[in-house]
Amino acid sequence: MKLFFEDVCGSTCNSQPLTTIEWYLVFICLAVIIAQLPNLNSIAGVSLIGAATAVTYCTLIWVVSVSKGRQPGVSYDPVKTNSDMDKMLRILNALGIMAFAFRGHNVVLEIQATMPSTLKHPSHVPMWRGVKAAYLIIALCLYPIAIGGFWAYGNLIPSSGMLNALYEFHGKDTSRVVLGLTSLLVVINCLSSFQIYAMPVFDNMEAGYTRKKNRPCPRWLRAGFRAFFGAISFLIAVAFPFLSDLAALMGGIALPVTLAYPCFMWIVLKKPQRYSAMWYINWWLGSLGMGLSVVLVIAGVWQIVKTGLKLRFFKP
Known part of the structure; x- marks a missing residue:
């Protein structure tokens, strides 16, 4: 504006x-x-x-x-990192930001x-x-x-x-x-x-x-x-004008809404036969979504710890 x-x-x-x-x-x-x-x-x-x-x-x-x-x-050169682990966490942090972008x-x-x-x-x-x-x-x-x-x-x-x-x-x-x-x-x-x-x-x-x-x-x-x-x-x-800096972390936290909860809801509502193919598929996909969410949250926290977070309370 x-x-x-x-x-x-x-x-x-x-x-x-x-x-x-x-x-x-x-x-x-x-x-x-x-x-x-x-x-x-x-x-x-x-x-x-x-x-x-x-x-x-x-x-x-x-x-x-x-x-x-x-x-x-x-320049299009990749950002230099100290280790492969740091590089991987930066990639996961970027995935968290992308997940937050698809927040509908x-x-x-x-x-x-x-x-x-x-x-x-x-x-x-x-x-x-x-x-x-x-x-x-x-x-x-x-x-x-x-x-x-x-x-x-x-x-x-x-x-x-x-x-x-x-x-x-x-x-x-x-x-x-x-x-x-x-x-x-x-x-x-x-x-x-x-x-x-x-x-x-x-x-x-x-x-x-x-x-x-x-x-x-x-x-x-x-x-x-x-x-x-x-x-x-x-x-x-x-x-809290610094909340936008937490986009990757919030993306990881919100990810189960898309990739995990629907699978578990389907199991509860449809009640497929235990140990059937659909039962295994939904449990596996839901667990995978929850695991990915945990990894993205860790990457988001790591990025905040590494780069720092300027807490500008009441200073937008």
Whole structure:
């Protein structure tokens, strides 16, 4: 939002820019306003907008980066490590970051629960198609930007990511319209993502009230729940601005949601014959997912210990 404001305002702007915390507050206010939509079904359009903006800004970033050519002095040499073990842990740490990038899996079951399902037309059939299409779109966004970004910048890519690389290397030779549009699309995508990931939390809050009071949750209280969640999100963002440095660790922790829990859930629900082929396959895949999660968590902790973690409490 700050980058978008600077692009729109230009170098001749005399207005006093907002601080980082104030930009956080502007974002969370917008997110809470949009969050008044009642349920997951009602935010289908919001989800579509989020997907479209993600595809567009990812494409803009890698197309501009590649079209401008490689940067002078770019290097593709591997990062030097002290040992093979250190190299292996860095690879596992990168896998953890990739797992975190494919983080939509933690709302898949909530989305499927909103779909009509019968014995003749079970909900898992269209849901499986949707999941495959969604992950294909994610791959089409992330792999071109990773490959194109590495080709254009190599070891010069800033730790803050490709959007900052675009501004750092091409802020002066790229149209302000393109830069501003890219930043705006990122903001819209983040506002959309907030709704999707927060809706299960809202549902749990309202379901808890309904169970306790045995009556529907009134609209004013629903709005209060969502404003409260927005305030908590704002507090966490301001108090712990270094959470993005823990992406690999969180990716390893969240990995069982995709690679382990579904296998164990299938065994519990379907109850296959003990020691049958399907029983062995699901136990093996679930155990493999849990083992991979443990390894990725260890690699994430190792990377944090090795590189250090700057604890910038309340200093976003």
